[in-house]
Amino acid sequence: MTHGPLIAEIESWLIDEALHDPDILDLFGALCVRLHAIGVPLERAALSWPTLHPLFQAEQIYWRLGEGAELLQYLHETQPSAAFEASPFHHVLIHGLDRLRRRLMGPETMLDFPVLNELREQGFTDYLMTSTAFQIAEVENYRGGESGIMASWATRREGGFSDADIDALSRIQRIFAVACHASIQKRVMVNLATAYLGATAARQVMEGLVRRGAGERIRAVVWYSDLRDSTRLSNTLAPDVYLDLLKCYYDCTAQMVIDEGGEILDFIGDAVLAIFPLRGETGGPDAARAATRAMERALQMREERRPQRAAMGLTEDVRFSVAMAEGEIMFGNIGVPTRLTFSAIGPVVNQVSRMDELSKTLGRSVLVTREIAAVEPGHWRSAGLHRLRDFADPIEIFVRAAEVEAEGAAAPRPLAG
Numbered sequence: 001m002t003h004g005p006l007i008a009e010i011e012s013w014l015i016d017e018a019l020h021d022p023d024i025l026d027l028f029g030a031l032c033v034r035l036h037a038i039g040v041p042l043e044r045a046a047l048s049w050p051t052l053h054p055l056f057q058a059e060q061i062y063w064r065l066g067e068g069a070e071l072l073q074y075l076h077e078t079q080p081s082a083a084f085e086a087s088p089f090h091h092v093l094i095h096g097l098d099r100l101r102r103r104l105m106g107p108e109t110m111l112d113f114p115v116l117n118e119l120r121e122q123g124f125t126d127y128l129m130t131s132t133a134f135q136i137a138e139v140e141n142y143r144g145g146e147s148g149i150m151a152s153w154a155t156r157r158e159g160g161f162s163d164a165d166i167d168a169l170s171r172i173q174r175i176f177a178v179a180c181h182a183s184i185q186k187r188v189m190v191n192l193a194t195a196y197l198g199a200t201a202a203r204q205v206m207e208g209l210v211r212r213g214a215g216e217r218i219r220a221v222v223w224y225s226d227l228r229d230s231t232r233l234s235n236t237l238a239p240d241v242y243l244d245l246l247k248c249y250y251d252c253t254a255q256m257v258i259d260e261g262g263e264i265l266d267f268i269g270d271a272v273l274a275i276f277p278l279r280g281e282t283g284g285p286d287a288a289r290a291a292t293r294a295m296e297r298a299l300q301m302r303e304e305r306r307p308q309r310a311a312m313g314l315t316e317d318v319r320f321s322v323a324m325a326e327g328e329i330m331f332g333n334i335g336v337p338t339r340l341t342f343s344a345i346g347p348v349v350n351q352v353s354r355m356d357e358l359s360k361t362l363g364r365s366v367l368v369t370r371e372i373a374a375v376e377p378g379h380w381r382s383a384g385l386h387r388l389r390d391f392a393d394p395i396e397i398f399v400r401a402a403e404v405e406a407e408g409a410a411a412p413r414p415l416a417g
Helices: 004-018 024-037 088-095 114-121 163-197 199-206 230-236 239-252 254-259 283-311 347-362 401-406
Strands: 044-050 056-064 068-075 099-103 126-133 148-155 215-227 263-268 271-277 320-336 339-345 366-369 380-386 395-400
Touching: 004 024, 004 163, 024 044, 024 056, 024 068, 024 163, 044 163, 088 099, 088 126, 088 148, 126 163, 148 163, 163 199, 199 263, 199 320, 199 339, 215 230, 215 283, 215 339, 215 347, 230 239, 239 254, 239 283, 254 263, 254 271, 254 283, 263 339, 271 283, 271 339, 271 347, 283 320, 320 347, 347 366, 347 380, 347 395, 380 401, 395 401
Parallel strands: 320 366
Antiparallel strands: 044 056, 044 148, 056 068, 099 126, 126 148, 215 271, 215 320, 263 271, 320 339, 366 395, 380 395
8 A cells, every 4th residue: 555645745735834934843743643644553753853042952852642742852951861872863863864764573673772672662563763964054963963853753553664654754754854944944043033132022023123213112110130249250250150150140130030021131241131011901010020029039049049159169149239110111123224132222221220320329139119119018118219320300219128127227117108
């Protein structure tokens, strides 16, 4: 029995998918279902490819009949494991093979990779790998081999894959690779835009908001955090030690902002500029609460990391300030036509920067405005009216109640109604 006419239909479907920016997880899952539907006795499949991403070096999809497709991602810090180096994927990769087949049962059985023994124990009878090399972004090689996609296919059918099945799976690989190439390139582009611009800015840029001056006016809680004594630290610490300190600082501040739904707009030296956009009628309180949670989590993580840093022999503490205010910003493209950045401008952005300066004078790590403090009054204490540099009118500044009370300050002033 040949799958020729039905495979031709799948090939036509794959070409159509390649023209419409397919999601690779959905694409691979749908392909496996279609192959099974035309009579290829597929029960397990895996797809692997290298990627260009700040966090991940490779991605993989596992599909199982009746369970669907699952995406796995492998961090850059992950070293090649003994299991990977003893796998068919590694063998195909470093030897540049287009195809590798192993019978798992019968007279032609060959179990030269540990995973094949595991599959045999699960009742699988046949295993096929297909591979197509192509360049992914600028990733020219991956763990000693060419970049591209590698797919494995397995069945439990008695007697394994037929010649027609093998022909169908081999034939589909090239056109499937074309669709994957389009999907992976789009995935890389979106991932990089999100990593360097933030989710909201990346989405707007991808939707065509790329001209200088293009953007929108929004209200947001603006966050500004700054590493204390950074000049002294950078001048006195060894570069690798200072980098470790910076990593800890950004883990405490920038990562907490992202975890609470905020957007990192810029890293200004060692300062972090971020926003929590106001959305809907209740957006103000929700954004202020999210920003406050991010601040508290940042301070908590700093304390949790202290023993770890001491154990590493790093004696310098990670000290930073946080300033938060609410206001309208222009969120969009600024710069010159040939070199743009997506950022925010407006008086409130200048305000949080000046509040950070004031925090040094007041000796407080966190300062917020009345709009932020009013959302959770018990969390804050008034520090009175203060004039900010370059601002005509003084504003009321609030500090963390916990910080005031921990110092045993007399008669802290609560937020007035």
